[in-house]
Amino acid sequence: MxxxxxxxxxxxxxxxxxxxxxxxxxxxxxxxxxxxxxxxxxxxxxxxxxxxxxxxxxxxxxxxxxxxxxxxxxxxxxxxxxxxxxxxxxxxxxxxxxxxxxxxxxxxxxxxxxxxxxxxxxxxxxxxxxxxxxxxxxxxxxxxxxxxxxxxxxxxxxxxxxxxxxxxxxxxxxxxxxxxxxxxxxxxxxxxxxxxxxxxxxxxxxxxxxxxxxxVADMAFSLERETIAPTTVKNWIEDQALSDKPIVALNVSGLISNYMDQTPEIKAIVEQIHTLGARVLFVPHVIRETDDDLAVCRTMYGKFANEDDLLVDELLSPLQVRWIASKAAAVVTGRMHFSILSLSTATPVIALATAGKVEGLFKLFELERLVVPVSEGFGSNVARVLSGLWQERVETSELIKLRLPAIRERSMKNFELL
CATH class of the missing domain: 3.40.50 (Rossmann fold)
Structure with a gap:
């Protein structure tokens, strides 16, 4: 060794x-x-x-x-x-x-x-x-x-x-x-x-x-096509809407799990989501050997989910993730592009900062307060930020909508040489 x-x-x-x-x-x-x-x-x-x-x-x-x-x-x-x-x-x-x-x-x-x-x-x-x-x-x-x-x-x-x-x-x-x-x-x-x-x-x-x-802004902000999630996920989301239960989409990053145990952090986040009266949809964003989200999402789902929560157990397309984000009341994610796909639908999102890259993204929307650095105890910090966001999620969504046209225009600059 x-x-x-x-x-x-x-x-x-x-x-x-x-x-x-x-x-x-x-x-x-x-x-x-x-x-x-x-x-x-x-x-x-x-x-x-x-x-x-x-x-x-x-x-x-x-x-x-x-x-x-x-x-x-x-x-x-x-x-x-x-x-x-x-x-x-x-x-x-x-x-x-x-x-x-x-x-x-x-x-x-x-x-x-x-x-x-x-x-x-x-x-x-x-x-x-x-x-x-x-x-x-x-x-x-x-x-x-x-x-x-x-x-x-x-x-x-x-x-x-x-x-x-x-x-x-x-x-x-x-x-x-x-x-x-x-x-x-x-x-x-x-x-x-x-x-x-x-x-x-x-x-x-x-x-x-x-x-x-x-x-510029990320290329993914220019995505405009739409599609729906797999049938099981789609039906579950529709059931929550009929029950008037809001959804929080939660991504647990395999990259973060490579260097720290997230168990107490995810426990705090899931408990806060349940306290707010919402259902948890566990969404893997990366599925591969080196930093597999699905493996850690499945583990956390098994430990902390209620019977009414759901785990997405397959690799989705970007457009399917975007559709899921559009149906969520809020998103919590350790992956930057889940943040981008959520923001592109004006869904409030809390992002975990791991490499100094999401801060600039959220600054474009004047939402730096929704970035939480990854360190021991980040779960309680996310829970606190989520609690505050929950009371202001409509206003936050309106702010995102206000910023989106300019962000999409910046995104289109990526293609000026095509």
Missing amino acids: LAKEFAKNVVRRIWRSGLYAEVLHLTDLVGATIAKPKASEDGFTVVMSPAGDGNIGDSAMLLSFLDRSSGPVKVMMKVPKDGFESSLMSEIRETYGPRVTFVSGRAFYRSLPPMRLSSSIRFAREINGAKSFFVHGADTIDGGNVSASLAAWSLCRVASRVGLRCGVLGFSWREQVPEVVAKSMSKANKTVPAYLRDEISWQRIRKSGAVKAIP
């Missing part, structure tokens, strides 16, 4: 070196030199997205991008290794038809030099004949995973050098970004504009050396 941890630390140290960043980018340049891709103004659009592994937020950004695009689009995303289509891929095919095609993008983020060369060549071949290349930054661009961040910025530089119109869309910039990632960003940003989804991130990235940074 100690040897394994030592090896991980060595790898992380290598990733954070300027030499590693240069070797990675040189590998991508060699790949482009071998493949000789060319841009075409009459060509297709390429988007590299982290979507495809059970994260509804990443899926929401991809769908919003596809909604605003026209013509052929090649999506570089996480494609199941077993050869079967994910539910997201099937939804995209049904919605957009043959104009959208898929390419496995996992290796473009994860492959390391010198083995990366084969991935670099494949990337260059995939963009041959394209007119534009976009990266959905999400949580893969500002150093959460240093190697993946460096890879994304490097490929932007390659695509821009080939002559493609490029942009990095829909991301936040954390307060403490590794220096090597900031330098890689600043090199790419000379020709590749960065679209930051909140003012705080915009200010941070400018301090990191960005010269082409545009403040």
Whole structure:
């Protein structure tokens, strides 16, 4: 175990070196030199997205991008290794038809030099004949995973050098970004504009050396299509409406559970929801091995739910989550995009802050008071904030409605290069 941890630390140290960043980018340049891709103004659009592994937020950004695009689009995303289509891929095919095609993008983020060369060549071949290349930054661009961040910025530089119109869309910039990632960003940003989804991130990235940074709002605010939840959830929600019982949608984050026991915190939150006379709808937002919401939602549901509460036990689409949020009196979530999908329906939402990213989002709505930092005892803090919000939820919803048109206009700026 100690040897394994030592090896991980060595790898992380290598990733954070300027030499590693240069070797990675040189590998991508060699790949482009071998493949000789060319841009075409009459060509297709390429988007590299982290979507495809059970994260509804990443899926929401991809769908919003596809909604605003026209013509052929090649999506570089996480494609199941077993050869079967994910539910997201099937939804995209049904919605957009043959104009959208898929390419496995996992290796473009994860492959390391010198083995990366084969991935670099494949990337260059995939963009041959394209007119534009976009990266959905999400949580893969500002150093959460240093190697993946460096890879994304490097490929932007390659695509821009080939002559493609490029942009990095829909991301936040954390307060403490590794220096090597900031330098890689600043090199790419000379020709590749960065679209930051909140003012705080915009200010941070400018301090990191960005010269082409545009403040926008998250792409998911531009989603306008609607759909309903699965039948079981839909029927339950309708039953609560007939019984005149308000609903609070509660997300328990698997990411937070990776580093702390949330049991006493969720107990306090659920008890407060019941005290307010509301039903609890447990909603997982990310379902995957590394930070699975469903596993922890199921555990908390088993411990604290009343017989009239409900657990959603499957991965929903972003539009289904949005529909659920629209039916809730309030939402409590540890996932940022559940906040965004809730705010887009003018539903009051309390967000747990884990990485310094939701604060900027809530500042856009002047609702910073609804952000609760994650630390020991956050459950009682959420309960207190929820109690106050409950008395003002109609007024809060009206405030959100007042802000939404301007936020949606900012969101649309993400697509100005399409």
